[in-house]
Every structure is written in C-alpha cells, then in structure tokens.
Amino acid sequence: MTPLPVVPGCTWYPGYLDASAQQAMVGALRGLIAEAPLFQPVMPRTGKPFSVRMTNLGSLGWVSDIKGYRYQPLHPETGRPWPPIPAAIMAIWTRVSGYPHPPEACLVNWYAPGAKMGLHQDRDEEDFDAPVVSVSLGETGIFRIGGTSRGGKTQSVKLASGDVLAFGGEARLAYHGVDRLVPGSSALLKDGGRINLTLRRVTKPAA
Numbered sequence: 001m002t003p004l005p006v007v008p009g010c011t012w013y014p015g016y017l018d019a020s021a022q023q024a025m026v027g028a029l030r031g032l033i034a035e036a037p038l039f040q041p042v043m044p045r046t047g048k049p050f051s052v053r054m055t056n057l058g059s060l061g062w063v064s065d066i067k068g069y070r071y072q073p074l075h076p077e078t079g080r081p082w083p084p085i086p087a088a089i090m091a092i093w094t095r096v097s098g099y100p101h102p103p104e105a106c107l108v109n110w111y112a113p114g115a116k117m118g119l120h121q122d123r124d125e126e127d128f129d130a131p132v133v134s135v136s137l138g139e140t141g142i143f144r145i146g147g148t149s150r151g152g153k154t155q156s157v158k159l160a161s162g163d164v165l166a167f168g169g170e171a172r173l174a175y176h177g178v179d180r181l182v183p184g185s186s187a188l189l190k191d192g193g194r195i196n197l198t199l200r201r202v203t204k205p206a207a
C-alpha cells in the first residue's frame with residue numbers, strides 16, 4: 001500500500017483494508033448500527049434532509065438538526081451513549097493520523113445508491129491539530145477536495161472500498177464532498193451503496 005499525496009496535507013491510502021478486513025468491519029458495523037440506529041440528519045434552519053443517513057461511535061457524535069451542527073454524547077433518538085469505536089478502526093487512526101491522542105468521534109455516513117454530499121468544511125471541532133481520517137466501504141465514491149475557500153481549484157479522488165484518506169495540516173479545513181457513487185463498483189454491501197467512516201478529534205487534549 002503506497003500512500004499517495006492528493007493536495008498538501010491530504011494523503012490517500014488506496015487498498016488500506018483487504019477484502020476480509022472490509023467484510024469484518026461491515027459485520028461489526030451492522031451490530032453497532034443495531035445498537036445506535038442510523039438517523040436522518042437535516043440542515044440547520046431549513047430542515048432540508050441530507051442525502052445520507054448517519055450514526056456515530058465514540059464518546060462524542062456529530063449531529064445536525066434544525067437547531068444546528070454540534071457534537072453530543074448521546075444518540076438523538078435512543079438517548080443512549082454512542083457505542084465505543086472498535087479496535088480495528090482505532091488502529092487505522094493510530095497508524096495514519098500522526099497524532100498522539102485518540103479520536104473521540106467516528107461518524108458513520110450511510111450513502112444509499114445515488115446519495116452524495118455537498119462541498120463543506122469539517123470545522124465543528126475545537127482541535128484542528130489532528131487530521132480527519134476517513135475509511136470507505138462499498139461502492140466507490142467520487143470524492144472532491146479543494147482549498148480552504150469555497151470556489152477554489154479542486155482535485156477528485158475515486159475512493160474505493162477499503163481506501164483510507166487523511167486530511168490535516170494545511171488541508172484540515174479544506175472544502176470536500178462526494179459528487180456521486182459509482183453504481184455496481186463493489187459487491188461488499190449486498191444492496192449497494194457506501195459507508196464512510198470519519199474519525200475526528202473533537203476536544204483539545206489537556207496540556
């Protein structure tokens with residue numbers, strides 16, 4: 001697995017997880033989603049639904065509802081804590097983040113066939129010293145990443161099942177999104193679609 005530079009601060013690890021590691025991860029995620037069900041996020045103010053459904057793992061989970069974006073320790077529908085981040089997912093952070101503290105949030109985005117994600121910045125965290133680490137499972141996603149201002153030049157990466165991508169440093173606040181999925185590009189998820197995990201450090205570690 002050769003890490004490939006995408007833009008300064010953003011590194012792509014194609015084929016990070018082999019087929020059996022991907023299957024094991026999807027199996028684990030099915031159990032975790034049964035405990036912390038996928039919910040339908042909506043845009044603040046307008047209430048427009050996202051095209052993805054989501055849930056979280058870890059001590060803090062990212063949610064978006066009519067009141068805004070935020071991190072919270074409890075699932076918005078069950079009222080229970082998010083399940084812990086499994087060791088196999090933590091191991092990816094340890095290997096690629098270059099950051100000495102663990103992530104607190106693992107956002108699980110479920111893309112049904114045809115879903116996408118508009119360009120946005122990940123900036124609801126207090127700590128931007130840690131990178132965002134993303135893991136792709138299922139159909140290939142056409143991921144786009146640019147600079148820190150909207151409307152700048154962008155680069156696209158075909159994130160296939162098992163790929164890992166990290167963006168930190170000068171790319172930590174880069175605009176990014178998913179233009180579309182490539183239908184039929186993976187048989188990992190029996191009904192198609194894509195799962196993306198994004199690991200993030202939310203709070204500043206105590207000095």
Ligand code: SIN
Nearest residue numbers: 109134143178196198
């Ligand atoms: C995200 O930015 O939250 C998701 C990125 C992806 O699905 O690859």
Ligand code: FE2
Nearest residue numbers: 120121122176
């Ligand atoms: Fe994001």
